[in-house]
Amino acid sequence: MSDNSLGRSLLMVSFGESHGEAVGVLIEGIPAGTEIDEKRINEWLARRKPSTSAASTKRKEDDSVEILSGVYRGKATGAPFVAIVRNKGYVDDFYSFAEEGWVRPGHADYPAYIKYKGFNDPRGGGRFSARITVGFVIAGAVAEEILKPLRIEVVGYTKSIGSVECPDLDIESARKRYEFETRCPSTEHDALMQEEILKAKREGDSLGGTIRITTGKLPVGLGQPVFSSLDSELAKAYFSIPAVKGVEIGAGFRASKLRGSQNNDIYVLSNNEITTLTNNAGGILGGMTNGQPLIVTIAFKPVSSIYKPQRTVNVKKMEEGILQLKGMHDACVIPRAVPIAEALTYFVFADMALRGGFINER
Amino acid sequence: MSDNSLGRSLLMVSFGESHGEAVGVLIEGIPAGTEIDEKRINEWLARRKPSTSAASTKRKEDDSVEILSGVYRGKATGAPFVAIVRNKGYVDDFYSFAEEGWVRPGHADYPAYIKYKGFNDPRGGGRFSARITVGFVIAGAVAEEILKPLRIEVVGYTKSIGSVECPDLDIESARKRYEFETRCPSTEHDALMQEEILKAKREGDSLGGTIRITTGKLPVGLGQPVFSSLDSELAKAYFSIPAVKGVEIGAGFRASKLRGSQNNDIYVLSNNEITTLTNNAGGILGGMTNGQPLIVTIAFKPVSSIYKPQRTVNVKKMEEGILQLKGMHDACVIPRAVPIAEALTYFVFADMALRGGFINER
């Protein structure tokens, strides 16, 4: 719709820069009467905060939502909802290298400088910072509420960090993810992942990983045809999260090596309901839900900000040099990305539910 | 924008059903004066035809474009361009099972039946058939022409079919892809893949595979921020191709296992131009091109239509049964999907070039 928007019947426009006045989100299409609870939104925001453990950044993001419009007496009015979180607790001084023209490897600095002719806000990555996902999370909290009549629950968890990979979990086993430091709801793998992160951190390095999204059974037919297929919209959303480099639905890349007779999920009747024996499709056929749980895997590259000195170039002076980053950076963002991926999944589902007439309270 | 549209400054709306009157595409935003050559479009269409070899379907798709609007004396007028290809050479009788209520495993039949309350055209999968990609290919041919001033060339090739995988190729080595039956431009792997396909075919089964997209060096800064990042828009486009189950940019899932110090592409100066020592980013940083070649890998599940009998259900009678498909089906669509993936890549690039003001002839 617009460059910074996601969705159609439920539409969010993301705005804000890392070290600007605020980050936030505008949402259109929330059915009038939907409960909007600031406390619940703040709980969502708390989930994307840096952990208190040694494995995460020390930047304090004590984020608290401020709702500017669209809510009256705790309910959505049907008018556009705008909510912001003020930016604070950062230090501009860490970004003098950016003003000088040094571009960080792995970051958006270089293409952003060219595209915006140097007018983009470079502090903390500006518009390209993961800080903007604050707005995604707010939108997810709202979308979760919109979906309540459809009883849709989305659960994400850390599937891998670096070389540590946890086995597949269903929604019941994964639901406790936020009780685990790494958001990997397996005591064993959570511990291994923490070790892996601390090791990378000690070496001034960083790690990537994967997140798995799953749900319970879903209504059949969510998703619109062709370019608005459920998988298209989900992938578009996930690739908007900084550092995402891959998205798989169901068996994904593994499916490319299977035969049709192995990969096709066979339909059967169970208690007079249609179900499938396997779920290689990850719950999506022809761009629509087929009733089975959604299964998505999202790959994140390792954090680009590392403390190790790196070679790079200065785009203003066109010279090479060595850049050593200061400031506070996560060695691994996977745990913090779990609620972000969940939020976007909720949002896409809510948009599709409204587009498809599954919810009609507008 | 709309459910069936892709792009913004250059926008296509896909329409048509497999066994309806025609499939086609409407495109808005073609700069007035862009050359539109029917012959070139037909050459593009010829690339997605079933091959003449034994490995492919026998359905004759002698597709020839018919332009309905937007062109005058061989040039785009600036008005909406509409082009169709008539559907012919199919047999409706093969789809009586659909009318009866039997749904094919792996296909959209079941969710489509629920979503459209039985009003969707079931013949050949209707709107969910790969036949609709005819319109994508027409759009790609137009987009390629729009991009000429930017000298952007997109080359896709078959990276794997079933268990046969070909090594990474750069654009120079891959350019001859259409001289190979499987669109894998390696004589050795092309032969192995053909074997693999024939084997599956003989067994009434089907295969999936992966396609690699690459380019030469690109202008810096193509791609819009956040939800319209280049990777978001590409992924959205690719997931609109039937059977796609995964998309990776650059190192993709492999990147999730690397350290930051390994994955970051180091900037250097070469002949006073900024370049990188590696290309794990696949040419995209912060959702924008960084000047390096685009690298994308797309995973396709095996063709859902197989000749082996399969268990399934009847959604009208709510009973189980065995379904054996007739008709003409590809045992592997990867070779035919290469021009489709290329076309969508060209289209997304052209849209981004217009959005970002790289081309201004509107």
Added chain:
Amino acid sequence: MSDNSLGRSLLMVSFGESHGEAVGVLIEGIPAGTEIDEKRINEWLARRKPSTSAASTKRKEDDSVEILSGVYRGKATGAPFVAIVRNKGYVDDFYSFAEEGWVRPGHADYPAYIKYKGFNDPRGGGRFSARITVGFVIAGAVAEEILKPLRIEVVGYTKSIGSVECPDLDIESARKRYEFETRCPSTEHDALMQEEILKAKREGDSLGGTIRITTGKLPVGLGQPVFSSLDSELAKAYFSIPAVKGVEIGAGFRASKLRGSQNNDIYVLSNNEITTLTNNAGGILGGMTNGQPLIVTIAFKPVSSIYKPQRTVNVKKMEEGILQLKGMHDACVIPRAVPIAEALTYFVFADMALRGGFINER
């Protein structure tokens, strides 16, 4: 949404040029199962044909719709609907002056030449011809069908032609409009208007006029807030009809001279239903229907194509000269514009009904 589109939940994209291959429309969002009857569409198209009387052009427009997609067994499938009417019965030779660079006063020729750098199709005005309203009428026929569950009926009639003005009529009196040559359902004024047209025609001149749109009582709350107010969307639609120069809702310009105490429509209860004593609002308050009939008046300038010789310039040679038009032109288009204005009204209502959840069959 896009330059050539109208609507959101129901969306049409207009395409085609006057002397190109075809004119037509693509519609997204038609609820699956909506009856699509070619015969009824052709009846709608017949209403915008030139009349057989002396007062109209002699160009034969024997328009017959050809549906290309989105319909199966007479019902909408839920997929995009595309329909065209082939262009025929015109003579290209009349437009050699355009190729030479002469621009017609009152027409789009000059700005179109500049904007499209000479690549636009100049024959018959190309994209700027009233011929493109064929697509609007097709869309109106479809929208009328979508609105059936809400029992919304739209009736337009010729309110004035030149200096002849007919009194205000309610929907009951106006319904017979198509039995009158001028679409003015008053025997007396119809005769006077015909005279006026013949007089202008004899003098090689042309006439404008006004069209009134009305309805019966409407559901309350149709229309979205602010920029998608019902009046905003209607005005946008009407101003897309060539030659429209003014739009009034209800008392319109007359309201600007009233006092608030005169203009406010007083609410009363009648049979326990809320109604108003007057309808200065024309049925719209705050951009939404208030239950009273819609009242709109649309002003059309006189036809720009006249047979009298006119001074003008040649944009290629940059010189002045005299231009005398040939070909077949209506001396007054008001009668033919009545179904066009009705069609757009139906379309906007149907879009609003879908946006607002009044109809949910998607």
Added chain:
Amino acid sequence: MSDNSLGRSLLMVSFGESHGEAVGVLIEGIPAGTEIDEKRINEWLARRKPSTSAASTKRKEDDSVEILSGVYRGKATGAPFVAIVRNKGYVDDFYSFAEEGWVRPGHADYPAYIKYKGFNDPRGGGRFSARITVGFVIAGAVAEEILKPLRIEVVGYTKSIGSVECPDLDIESARKRYEFETRCPSTEHDALMQEEILKAKREGDSLGGTIRITTGKLPVGLGQPVFSSLDSELAKAYFSIPAVKGVEIGAGFRASKLRGSQNNDIYVLSNNEITTLTNNAGGILGGMTNGQPLIVTIAFKPVSSIYKPQRTVNVKKMEEGILQLKGMHDACVIPRAVPIAEALTYFVFADMALRGGFINER
């Protein structure tokens, strides 16, 4: 695009409610590097403030803009711009009648109550208050800056209030409008209009009027075809201003009574530039600028809030009664609407300039 948005390449989303936390606007598409001066925005906002004279409301709207994103060091960054004005100086108690269910004649209360099921914010009209035009004015200030390279100047003035009408003025004579209490830049008519307003005010009544928008000569070809014609987009924008009931371009309704030979604006050459002898077209042909000044007239109904007691109904109790409004209301909003209409005109021009490639700094 979305219900609350205007424009495409330059897009604003309006948000906020009269007595909510804030009113504001989100703008996408501002070219990076555009100067954004808070002081200038506040000057624009000051123009829509109630006048200090007796003729206007006493509500103090000491509006001061707060920019939340999209600006760095006084220049647009290319990221979404969000700006708000906090709501203050109002008294909620005046709206207890709304909570009780009484609907004000002429206001949106009744349809809004039905559409939003009672969840809309009723205080001060909520989303339907003229207060939301604060965001339009901010957007206009930004758009004016974007248009600077094209030297486009928009001047609006009060053309009539009640029965007092001022003659047509060109841009030079009208430019001093803000030095006049009523924004009618004629000492004589300004005085008469003030009298008219005071008289209505004394009687507890209100007045409507008309606003004329004009410009100097314009670039040729601004405006997109058909549904995005310049007149379509302007009309859509103007009808979004509360109380607008009519829009005319150029000769407007008067043109409907002219002959083609009278109404056609004859092209001539003047200093080797194409110009027209008259400007009945109001500067728009075929939906595009033809180089002549824009001429638009906008009709406003009288203010719906009057102090005279009025009959009305209670929608919760379904009973009739008498309602007498308290609070502070303008007797005539025309003077305050002048900058609002100017702002929207600038905005539409800037959007069209970006859509058409007249400005390419994105």
